Amino acid sequence: MAVTYNNLYLDIRQQLRRSGVEAATLEARELVCFGVGKSREELQRDGGLYASPELERQVRQLVDRRLAGEPVAYLIGEWEFYGLPLDISRDVLIPRPDTEVLAEQAIRCCKTLGECRVLDLCAGSGCVGLAVGAQVPQARVVLGEISDAALKICRQNIRRNGLSGRVVSMRADALDKPDKALGEFQCIVSNPPYIPRGEIDGLDGSVRDYEPRLALDGGEDGLDFYRGITEKWKDALTAGGRLYFEVGIGQADEVLRIMRAQGFGDIQIVKDTHEIPRVVFGTLCTEV
Numbered sequence: 001m002a003v004t005y006n007n008l009y010l011d012i013r014q015q016l017r018r019s020g021v022e023a024a025t026l027e028a029r030e031l032v033c034f035g036v037g038k039s040r041e042e043l044q045r046d047g048g049l050y051a052s053p054e055l056e057r058q059v060r061q062l063v064d065r066r067l068a069g070e071p072v073a074y075l076i077g078e079w080e081f082y083g084l085p086l087d088i089s090r091d092v093l094i095p096r097p098d099t100e101v102l103a104e105q106a107i108r109c110c111k112t113l114g115e116c117r118v119l120d121l122c123a124g125s126g127c128v129g130l131a132v133g134a135q136v137p138q139a140r141v142v143l144g145e146i147s148d149a150a151l152k153i154c155r156q157n158i159r160r161n162g163l164s165g166r167v168v169s170m171r172a173d174a175l176d177k178p179d180k181a182l183g184e185f186q187c188i189v190s191n192p193p194y195i196p197r198g199e200i201d202g203l204d205g206s207v208r209d210y211e212p213r214l215a216l217d218g219g220e221d222g223l224d225f226y227r228g229i230t231e232k233w234k235d236a237l238t239a240g241g242r243l244y245f246e247v248g249i250g251q252a253d254e255v256l257r258i259m260r261a262q263g264f265g266d267i268q269i270v271k272d273t274h275e276i277p278r279v280v281f282g283t284l285c286t287e288v
Helices: 005-018 024-036 040-045 053-067 072-076 099-110 127-135 148-160 197-202 224-232 252-261
Strands: 078-081 084-087 116-121 139-145 167-171 185-190 237-246 264-271 277-284
Touching: 005 024, 005 053, 024 040, 024 053, 024 072, 053 072, 072 078, 078 099, 078 127, 084 127, 084 148, 099 116, 099 127, 099 185, 099 237, 099 264, 099 277, 116 127, 127 139, 127 148, 127 167, 127 185, 139 148, 148 167, 185 224, 224 237, 224 252, 252 264, 252 277
Parallel strands: 116 139, 116 185, 139 167, 185 237
Antiparallel strands: 078 084, 237 277, 264 277
C-alpha cells in the first residue's frame, strides 16, 4: 500500500527509536531525504504526497544498513558541523557535536587576533578549520592532513562552503617536524587520533567497523599525537601563540602535563556539553 512521505518518515523514526537509536528524529529525516532525493524543505512541502514503491524501497534499504551499524553520515555522504554542510566519506571521521567545543574555543581566540594564520592539524574532513574560516573572516586557515583521501574531502568542503580564498589544504604529518617554509601560525588546533590502540577493537561497531583506523589510533596509551604535536609543531607557533587540542575521556590532565613540559603556560581545560573535559589549550610562553 502506498504511503505518504510524512507517514514514511514517521514509520522510519519509530523503527529507529525501537532499535535504540538516540538521534532517531534527525536520522530518520536525513535517511528519508536522501532516499527520495529531496531537501528538508521539499520533504516538508511534499509531506502529504505519496512516495513511489521504488523510493520507499530505497529508503528502507538505507534503514536496514543503518540498523546493521553503518552510520548515517556515511550512508548519505554528508554531515553538518557548526552550521556548515560537509562532504563525508569513510576516509574521514564523522564530525561530532563534542568537537564543536574545540571549534568554539579556537574561534573565540581568533576573533581577538585580527589578521591571523590558523593551522588545523589532523584535519580529517576539515570541519574545525572550516568553522574557524567561516566565523573569522580575518583568519587564513591551513588544513593539514596526512591522508590523501582525506585531503580530497578537505578540498571538496573548502569549495562547498565558498572558502577557497581563505582556506587551503596541504599534506602534513603531525608526527614530523614541519618545514620552516610553512611559516608561523598564531593558532594551531587539532583533534588528533587519541584512542589507545588496545581499545579500538572494543569500540562500538559503528565506529570500529566503519571509521578510519588511521584517525582513531593514538598509539599504545592514546597520547602519541599530543606528545608529537606539542614537541615538534611548537616551532610553527608564534611566541604567545595558542595550541588547542580535543582530548579523549580521562586524558585532559595528562595532555596538560605534556604541554606544560614543552613550555606552554596558561593551560586551561574546557568541558563539553556532557561535563566531560574535552578541550585543553595553552599559550606558548615567550623566553625571558
